[in-house]
Amino acid sequence: MSGMTSGGTGDEPIVYIVDDDDAMRHSLEWLLTPLGLAVRSFASADAFLAEHDPGRTACLVTDVRMPGMSGLELHEELVRRGAVLPVIVISGHGDVPMAVRAMRTGALDFIEKPLNNQLLIERIQQALRLAHTRREETRETDAIRARLAALTAREREVAQLVAAGKQNKAIAHVLGISLKTVEIHRHNAMEKMAATTGADLARMLTLVGGVG
Amino acid sequence: MKSSTSEHAALLRTILTLWVSVVGLVLSGGEMRAETIRVGVLAFLGAEHSLEEWGPTARAIETGLPGTTVRLVPLDHAGLDRAVAGAEIDFLITNPGHYVELESAQGVSRIATLDSGAPVASAVLVRADRRDLRTLADLAGKRVAIVGTTAFGGFQAAWREFAAAGLDPFRDFSGLDSVGFPMTRVIDAVVANRVDAGIVRGCVKEQREAEGALAPGALRVLAPMPTSATACALSSRVYPDWPFAKLRGTPTAMAKRVATALLTFDPPAGAAAWTVPLDYQPVHEAFRDLKIGPYEPLRHISARDVLARYWQLLAVLGIALGAWAVHVLRVERLVRRRTAELATVNGDLRHEIERRRRVEEQEALHRKELDHAARLSILGEMAGGMAHELNQPLAAIANYADGCELRLKASPVDTTALMQGTRLIRQQAERAAQVIQRMRAFVRKREPTQAVIDAGEVVAEAVELFEGLARRTGVRIETVVVPALPAVMGDRIQLQQVLLNLLQNAVDASAGHGAGPWTVRVEARSEEGGVAITVADQGAGMTEEVRARLFEPFFTTKPDGLGLGLALCHSIVEEHRGRLQASLGAGGGTVMRLWLPRATAAEGAAA
Numbered sequence: 001m002s003g004m005t006s007g008g009t010g011d012e013p014i015v016y017i018v019d020d021d022d023a024m025r026h027s028l029e030w031l032l033t034p035l036g037l038a039v040r041s042f043a044s045a046d047a048f049l050a051e052h053d054p055g056r057t058a059c060l061v062t063d064v065r066m067p068g069m070s071g072l073e074l075h076e077e078l079v080r081r082g083a084v085l086p087v088i089v090i091s092g093h094g095d096v097p098m099a100v101r102a103m104r105t106g107a108l109d110f111i112e113k114p115l116n117n118q119l120l121i122e123r124i125q126q127a128l129r130l131a132h133t134r135r136e137e138t139r140e141t142d143a144i145r146a147r148l149a150a151l152t153a154r155e156r157e158v159a160q161l162v163a164a165g166k167q168n169k170a171i172a173h174v175l176g177i178s179l180k181t182v183e184i185h186r187h188n189a190m191e192k193m194a195a196t197t198g199a200d201l202a203r204m205l206t207l208v209g210g211v212g
Numbered sequence: 213m214k215s216s217t218s219e220h221a222a223l224l225r226t227i228l229t230l231w232v233s234v235v236g237l238v239l240s241g242g243e244m245r246a247e248t249i250r251v252g253v254l255a256f257l258g259a260e261h262s263l264e265e266w267g268p269t270a271r272a273i274e275t276g277l278p279g280t281t282v283r284l285v286p287l288d289h290a291g292l293d294r295a296v297a298g299a300e301i302d303f304l305i306t307n308p309g310h311y312v313e314l315e316s317a318q319g320v321s322r323i324a325t326l327d328s329g330a331p332v333a334s335a336v337l338v339r340a341d342r343r344d345l346r347t348l349a350d351l352a353g354k355r356v357a358i359v360g361t362t363a364f365g366g367f368q369a370a371w372r373e374f375a376a377a378g379l380d381p382f383r384d385f386s387g388l389d390s391v392g393f394p395m396t397r398v399i400d401a402v403v404a405n406r407v408d409a410g411i412v413r414g415c416v417k418e419q420r421e422a423e424g425a426l427a428p429g430a431l432r433v434l435a436p437m438p439t440s441a442t443a444c445a446l447s448s449r450v451y452p453d454w455p456f457a458k459l460r461g462t463p464t465a466m467a468k469r470v471a472t473a474l475l476t477f478d479p480p481a482g483a484a485a486w487t488v489p490l491d492y493q494p495v496h497e498a499f500r501d502l503k504i505g506p507y508e509p510l511r512h513i514s515a516r517d518v519l520a521r522y523w524q525l526l527a528v529l530g531i532a533l534g535a536w537a538v539h540v541l542r543v544e545r546l547v548r549r550r551t552a553e554l555a556t557v558n559g560d561l562r563h564e565i566e567r568r569r570r571v572e573e574q575e576a577l578h579r580k581e582l583d584h585a586a587r588l589s590i591l592g593e594m595a596g597g598m599a600h601e602l603n604q605p606l607a608a609i610a611n612y613a614d615g616c617e618l619r620l621k622a623s624p625v626d627t628t629a630l631m632q633g634t635r636l637i638r639q640q641a642e643r644a645a646q647v648i649q650r651m652r653a654f655v656r657k658r659e660p661t662q663a664v665i666d667a668g669e670v671v672a673e674a675v676e677l678f679e680g681l682a683r684r685t686g687v688r689i690e691t692v693v694v695p696a697l698p699a700v701m702g703d704r705i706q707l708q709q710v711l712l713n714l715l716q717n718a719v720d721a722s723a724g725h726g727a728g729p730w731t732v733r734v735e736a737r738s739e740e741g742g743v744a745i746t747v748a749d750q751g752a753g754m755t756e757e758v759r760a761r762l763f764e765p766f767f768t769t770k771p772d773g774l775g776l777g778l779a780l781c782h783s784i785v786e787e788h789r790g791r792l793q794a795s796l797g798a799g800g801g802t803v804m805r806l807w808l809p810r811a812t813a814a815e816g817a818a819a
Binding site: 021023024026027028030031033034035065067068113114115117118 | 603604605606607608609610611612614615618619622629633636639640643686688729
């Protein structure tokens with residue numbers, strides 16, 4: 001049952017399930033499929049890490065207690081790898097310290113057994129929405145970074161000062177170049193970045209954390 | 213000796229004669245009366261009822277004897293006896309049985325007989341559904357309700373018929389319940405099935421049915437006798453009704469006038485009429501048959517007769533018997549004395565055997581209890597794991613059920629998927645049932661049984677039972693069972709218990725010692741003409757001191773342990789002619805080794 005895939009293969013959102021119990025895994029898949037969700041399940045954390053597609057909009061539902069890598073260790077590993085997918089951890093009853101740890105490492109959710117399926121479905125949908133938003137953000141910053149890379153060193157300097165709200169005259173003074181030259185660089189930078197105003201450029205640079 | 217007895221008898225007779233004379237004198241003092249006539253009445257339904265019942269009769273007498281007042285004195289049996297003996301009344305109205313008694317004992321005589329329309333007879337009532345009761349004899353060993361033993365229609369008339377059927381109501385019934393008046397209590401007891409049968413006066417049943425107080429056909433009269441006296445079903449002969457009687461001392465002239473008043477009395481509707489005095493011979497006969505009332509002495513007379521007639525012969529026989537008894541006793545005592553020494557020795561021996569048997573029995577019982585307690589305790593330790601094992605299938609069932617619901621809401625409904633869902637639910641329910649089955653099989657109180665078993669299977673079952681717990685503690689169980697192990701002889705559950713203890717100890721020793729994950733390794737292989745099962749942990753190992761005391765009862769290194777697990781394991785293994793040993797493992801942990809001998813060919817054949 002490991003690696004079983006339901007649903008299409010495009011960039012539609014996918015729910016990953018990691019649980020060592022065959023019946024739990026299969027029944028969860030069986031529960032989620034009629035909701036029109038793509039579901040893929042794995043019998044262990046290692047199998048998931050080896051096979052999942054980090055580029056997809058997805059969320060992860062994992063049991064906390066498993067032989068080998070536990071659900072929490074799996075989450076920590078994902079954080080270490082810079083993965084952004086939301087994680088829902090399912091635990092046995094009364095694991096409060098574990099829940100605290102899960103929250104601290106940034107797991108989105110922590111659901112206790114016995115599962116309330118209504119709640120689980122809500123949380124999964126919420127997690128997928130979050131994943132989608134994160135994915136959109138990532139897509140934009142990637143584009144900004146790509147455009148930023150096309151700027152020359154001088155254009156980058158000028159863009160930074162424009163984003164900081166400086167006038168052309170002040171920029172010319174700071175960089176010790178002529179006003180005419182500043183105007184040319186500014187025009188080129190705005191065009192390459194596809195920015196319409198100085199404020200627009202400033203927002204883009206803020207999103208990617210500066211000119212890098 | 214004979215002459216002295218005669219003297220005593222003579223003296224006694226004299227005293228008796230004197231006493232009777234005195235009583236006679238006292239009685240004769242009560243003869244002077246005219247204006248008030250006192251009539252004692254047997255009040256079996258209470259004083260008020262009697263006054264009401266006999267009121268018209270009293271007024272009839274007053275009418276017939278102008279200037280006199282009739283006072284009715286309601287009394288019970290004993291009270292009426294006393295009143296007659298004390299001449300406190302002039303006349304009496306009582307039941308036929310009682311009258312016959314008083315006729316014999318006190319010389320009362322009837323001057324009229326009641327004409328009530330209802331016959332004096334008994335009806336033996338049983339529930340209509342009692343098909344097992346057909347004849348009076350069928351009541352042997354049954355429970356019967358009556359009003360009281362002195363009731364004539366309510367008991368004695370039937371008694372005579374029972375006697376004729378060879379039944380003694382006092383001996384042959386399993387119970388004779390006197391429920392008292394009113395007679396409806398008897399009917400109630402029969403209807404409520406508190407008794408098998410009840411005896412009431414004839415026509416009482418029919419009367420109750422007519423009143424609507426008793427469902428017609430609910431009760432049946434047992435062994436009805438053919439009779440022309442009435443339409444009611446009766447179980448006994450019909451006797452004359454209640455008499456109106458005068459006391460011996462009542463003046464005949466007064467009695468004559470009272471009798472005339474009674475016979476000319478035209479009763480109002482519902483009141484009883486009086487007719488000429490009937491013959492009470494049938495009642496006498498009944499009492500003679502039953503040897504009661506005036507014939508009570510008949511019950512004893514024969515024995516006394518025999519004694520009087522044959523006393524000499526009896527005396528000789530008695531002396532001979534006594535002599536023989538003395539002889540027997542002497543011989544007996546001699547024999548007893550001679551066997552006493554032997555018996556003492558024998559007794560001591562028996563006593564000792566008995567004592568040992570008891571101790572053994574008690575030990576066995578104790579062991580069984582401990583065994584059960586130990587299994588319960590290890591199950592308690594494993595409860596968390598068990599809960600997990602049960603929760604998995606239950607959670608899966610919930611998931612499948614919710615999935616089915618979602619599919620039902622979809623359009624079109626995918627019936628194939630729904631059928632698959634129900635199948636999956638059943639599968640998981642069966643899985644949960646198996647978990648419970650395993651637990652129950654393990655915990656059930658039971659006698660150890662010997663059978664040829666596959667050690668590999670026992671290992672697999674124990675590990676399966678234990679896995680839930682191991683999973684929670686982060687300890688992995690690794691099992692290696694060599695195929696085709698020799699069969700062993702033993703008790704499957706007991707051996708499982710040993711293995712569960714070893715597994716529990718191994719997991720306890722491993723978890724928390726150093727960094728996980730930990731592995732407990734279970735191996736079963738063929739060794740030394742038997743099967744060796746080893747359980748190796750990754751704990752700290754045990755000290756020499758601990759190893760030496762390992763199988764002592766109540767010795768434990770666990771903070772909340774009882775120290776019984778391994779002690780019991782050890783004795784179980786010994787009973788299986790096996791060995792249980794502890795040693796240091798290669799990795800530093802402990803290795804417990806359980807060895808069991810191969811089942812002999814005979815054992816294999818027997819099983």
